[in-house]
Amino acid sequence: MLRGICILVAALACSCSALSDELLTPREQAFLTRHWPGIIPPQGGAPAAYSELERSLSPADCGACHPREFEDWRSSLHSRTMGPGVLGQLLGMGDDQASTRMCGTCHAPNAEQQAWLAVDAGPESGFRANPHFDPLLRRQGIVCAGCHVRQHRRYGPPPANAPGVAGRTGANGPHGGFTAESAFTRSAFCSTCHQFTEDDRALNGKLLENTYEEWKASRYPAEGVQCQTCHMPGRRHLWRGIHDPGMVRQGVTVSVDVEQFPRRPGDTVKARVTIANTGTGHHFPTYMTPKVFVRGYLVDEQGKAFPGTLQEAVIGREATPGLSREIYDTRIPAHGSLTVLYEEAVRRAGLRLKVEIEVHPDHFYVRFFENYLSRALEQKARGLIEAALAQARETPFTLFERTFPLSLENKEDGGASAAARERGAE
Numbered sequence: 001m002l003r004g005i006c007i008l009v010a011a012l013a014c015s016c017s018a019l020s021d022e023l024l025t026p027r028e029q030a031f032l033t034r035h036w037p038g039i040i041p042p043q044g045g046a047p048a049a050y051s052e053l054e055r056s057l058s059p060a061d062c063g064a065c066h067p068r069e070f071e072d073w074r075s076s077l078h079s080r081t082m083g084p085g086v087l088g089q090l091l092g093m094g095d096d097q098a099s100t101r102m103c104g105t106c107h108a109p110n111a112e113q114q115a116w117l118a119v120d121a122g123p124e125s126g127f128r129a130n131p132h133f134d135p136l137l138r139r140q141g142i143v144c145a146g147c148h149v150r151q152h153r154r155y156g157p158p159p160a161n162a163p164g165v166a167g168r169t170g171a172n173g174p175h176g177g178f179t180a181e182s183a184f185t186r187s188a189f190c191s192t193c194h195q196f197t198e199d200d201r202a203l204n205g206k207l208l209e210n211t212y213e214e215w216k217a218s219r220y221p222a223e224g225v226q227c228q229t230c231h232m233p234g235r236r237h238l239w240r241g242i243h244d245p246g247m248v249r250q251g252v253t254v255s256v257d258v259e260q261f262p263r264r265p266g267d268t269v270k271a272r273v274t275i276a277n278t279g280t281g282h283h284f285p286t287y288m289t290p291k292v293f294v295r296g297y298l299v300d301e302q303g304k305a306f307p308g309t310l311q312e313a314v315i316g317r318e319a320t321p322g323l324s325r326e327i328y329d330t331r332i333p334a335h336g337s338l339t340v341l342y343e344e345a346v347r348r349a350g351l352r353l354k355v356e357i358e359v360h361p362d363h364f365y366v367r368f369f370e371n372y373l374s375r376a377l378e379q380k381a382r383g384l385i386e387a388a389l390a391q392a393r394e395t396p397f398t399l400f401e402r403t404f405p406l407s408l409e410n411k412e413d414g415g416a417s418a419a420a421r422e423r424g425a426e
């Protein structure tokens, strides 16, 4: 049985092995290996010259001087990675120290966000209370410091207008300047949390979390298109994904071809619905948690569903509840497409064909949280999981919806291909 949790969770180990990646320069590889050691070590004492504001790890304090990044980040899911679903499960696990730490590597990676620190001291090994623990910082999830601050020094991408710059600059400016590293502009920067390593959990030969490898197998690396190109355009800290209808519309193109019209009652309508992954840099969707429902059905004059005509296809990856076996995987790889055929007898005149595509970003979590609530839980954990369930139930949205008239009268071009073609998820 899955121990908690996040479907992405593998073993109780961090995914922090040395990077070896032909897409990176040796400097970038070395930097990323140092930058993401699992839980990020305590920052230690700040340089004496730092003001109160410069010492602070709080995103709002960074925001005093970096307002755009702060406003963007605040609106992103990276600021909500310690939401009720995660906190409720941590409580449900009795705040088990090893698990809490493991979840923290991706959900709240700074040492200052951990209640417990691991001590590696032979027989004395174990956990001790963390004197630097800041519960408020922990609740803020992946804070600016998680990606940008080590030992109180700032690291960031080279200035956009001087991409070749590397190393320390602006030592006289706020927080002693910063160290420019081109690794910030590379997809591999994101893989520490969005890609499992080889030893992590796989089903049917595919890792549960494989976004970086999916991207690598696409044409995007050769075209110089990184995760940041799509998820941080203009260096904005937005990270929109499957929860954002606008982002998903940019990622796929939907077309419907009604290729056979009925001529008399009882004739069959045939339509092809094609969903092409034209702008998603990895599988659509990349994780096992979302599901996309493609539905065709006939509707009457009032727009009401005509009974018995609904056909549904699902895009996603499904496994048994204990994650022991994959049941299906219909995700669409980058540049690929999926075509669904709708075929149905049209019993009377006046009926129309309706095609709709609905995205359920948290489909897995709805079922997971419902199940979770059936166990014995403390009041506080129960309240958090209930809140997480309510949130997850709010996320579905309609990506595409179109109705096509189906004339039963002798149609000159009845049956002609592409008689009604609707393009684009607009």
Ligand code: HEC
Binding pocket: 053, 054, 056, 057, 058, 061, 062, 063, 064, 065, 066, 144, 145, 148, 149, 154, 155, 156, 157, 158, 159, 160, 170, 173, 174, 175, 177, 178, 180
């Ligand atoms: C007192 C104002 C101030 C505070 C507080 C501050 N910064 Fe800065 N920061 C600056 C200035 C000024 C620069 C250099 C100008 C620039 O390139 O944006 C800079 C540069 C940076 C850069 C490098 C930008 C690049 O081009 O790569 C990063 C990253 C950064 N800061 C992160 C942070 C983070 C994270 C915090 C909070 C933990 C923070 N800063 C707090 C003023 C501040």
Ligand code: HEC
Binding pocket: 004, 005, 006, 007, 008, 009, 015, 080, 081, 082, 083, 084, 085, 086, 089, 090, 099, 102, 103, 104, 105, 106, 107, 192, 193, 194, 195, 287, 288, 289, 365, 388
């Ligand atoms: C390897 C990195 C990684 C680790 C380790 C990890 N997660 Fe996640 N988690 C993610 C990513 C990425 C997502 C977003 C993708 C998704 O929704 O499936 C996520 C999403 C979630 C969500 C759904 C979103 C939300 O905030 O409600 C929950 C709940 C969650 N994780 C709980 C946990 C728990 C509990 C642990 C520890 C037992 C854990 N995760 C460990 C990377 C990780």
Ligand code: HEC
Binding pocket: 059, 062, 063, 066, 069, 070, 071, 073, 078, 142, 143, 144, 145, 146, 147, 148, 156, 157, 158, 159, 160, 184, 185, 189, 228, 229, 232, 234, 235, 237
């Ligand atoms: C998940 C990691 C992550 C988090 C969290 C994060 N950043 Fe960034 N930040 C990046 C990356 C990656 C880039 C470079 C993007 C690029 O090159 O396209 C960047 C770029 C920047 C820059 C340079 C912007 C420019 O226009 O040159 C600044 C300043 C900055 N971040 C500040 C912040 C602040 C302040 C916060 C918190 C409010 C924050 N970042 C949170 C990853 C992160």
Ligand code: HEC
Binding pocket: 077, 078, 080, 081, 082, 083, 105, 106, 107, 109, 142, 146, 147, 189, 190, 191, 192, 193, 194, 227, 228, 231, 232, 239, 240, 241, 242, 243, 244, 361
């Ligand atoms: C320290 C770990 C960490 C790093 C580094 C990180 N992420 Fe994330 N990311 C997460 C987690 C955890 C979530 C899940 C948020 C949630 O749903 O609670 C997430 C969510 C997202 C989402 C939103 C997904 C959705 O369901 O809509 C996108 C997009 C994303 N990350 C892209 C990136 C990109 C691009 C980078 C690199 C610049 C990056 N991330 C770096 C951990 C990380």
Ligand code: HEC
Binding pocket: 187, 190, 191, 194, 211, 212, 215, 220, 225, 226, 227, 228, 229, 230, 231, 240, 241, 242, 243, 247, 248, 250, 251, 252, 279, 280, 281, 282, 283, 284, 285, 286, 287, 288, 289, 290
């Ligand atoms: C060509 C643009 C593009 C590139 C490159 C790209 N993405 Fe995405 N990404 C999207 C679009 C569009 C979506 C929304 C559709 C979807 O969810 O598949 C998305 C969704 C996501 C999600 C939401 C979860 C899910 O199940 O789909 C995450 C997390 C994510 N991307 C992370 C990454 C990471 C990490 C990289 C780099 C390894 C990356 N993306 C590269 C366009 C891109």
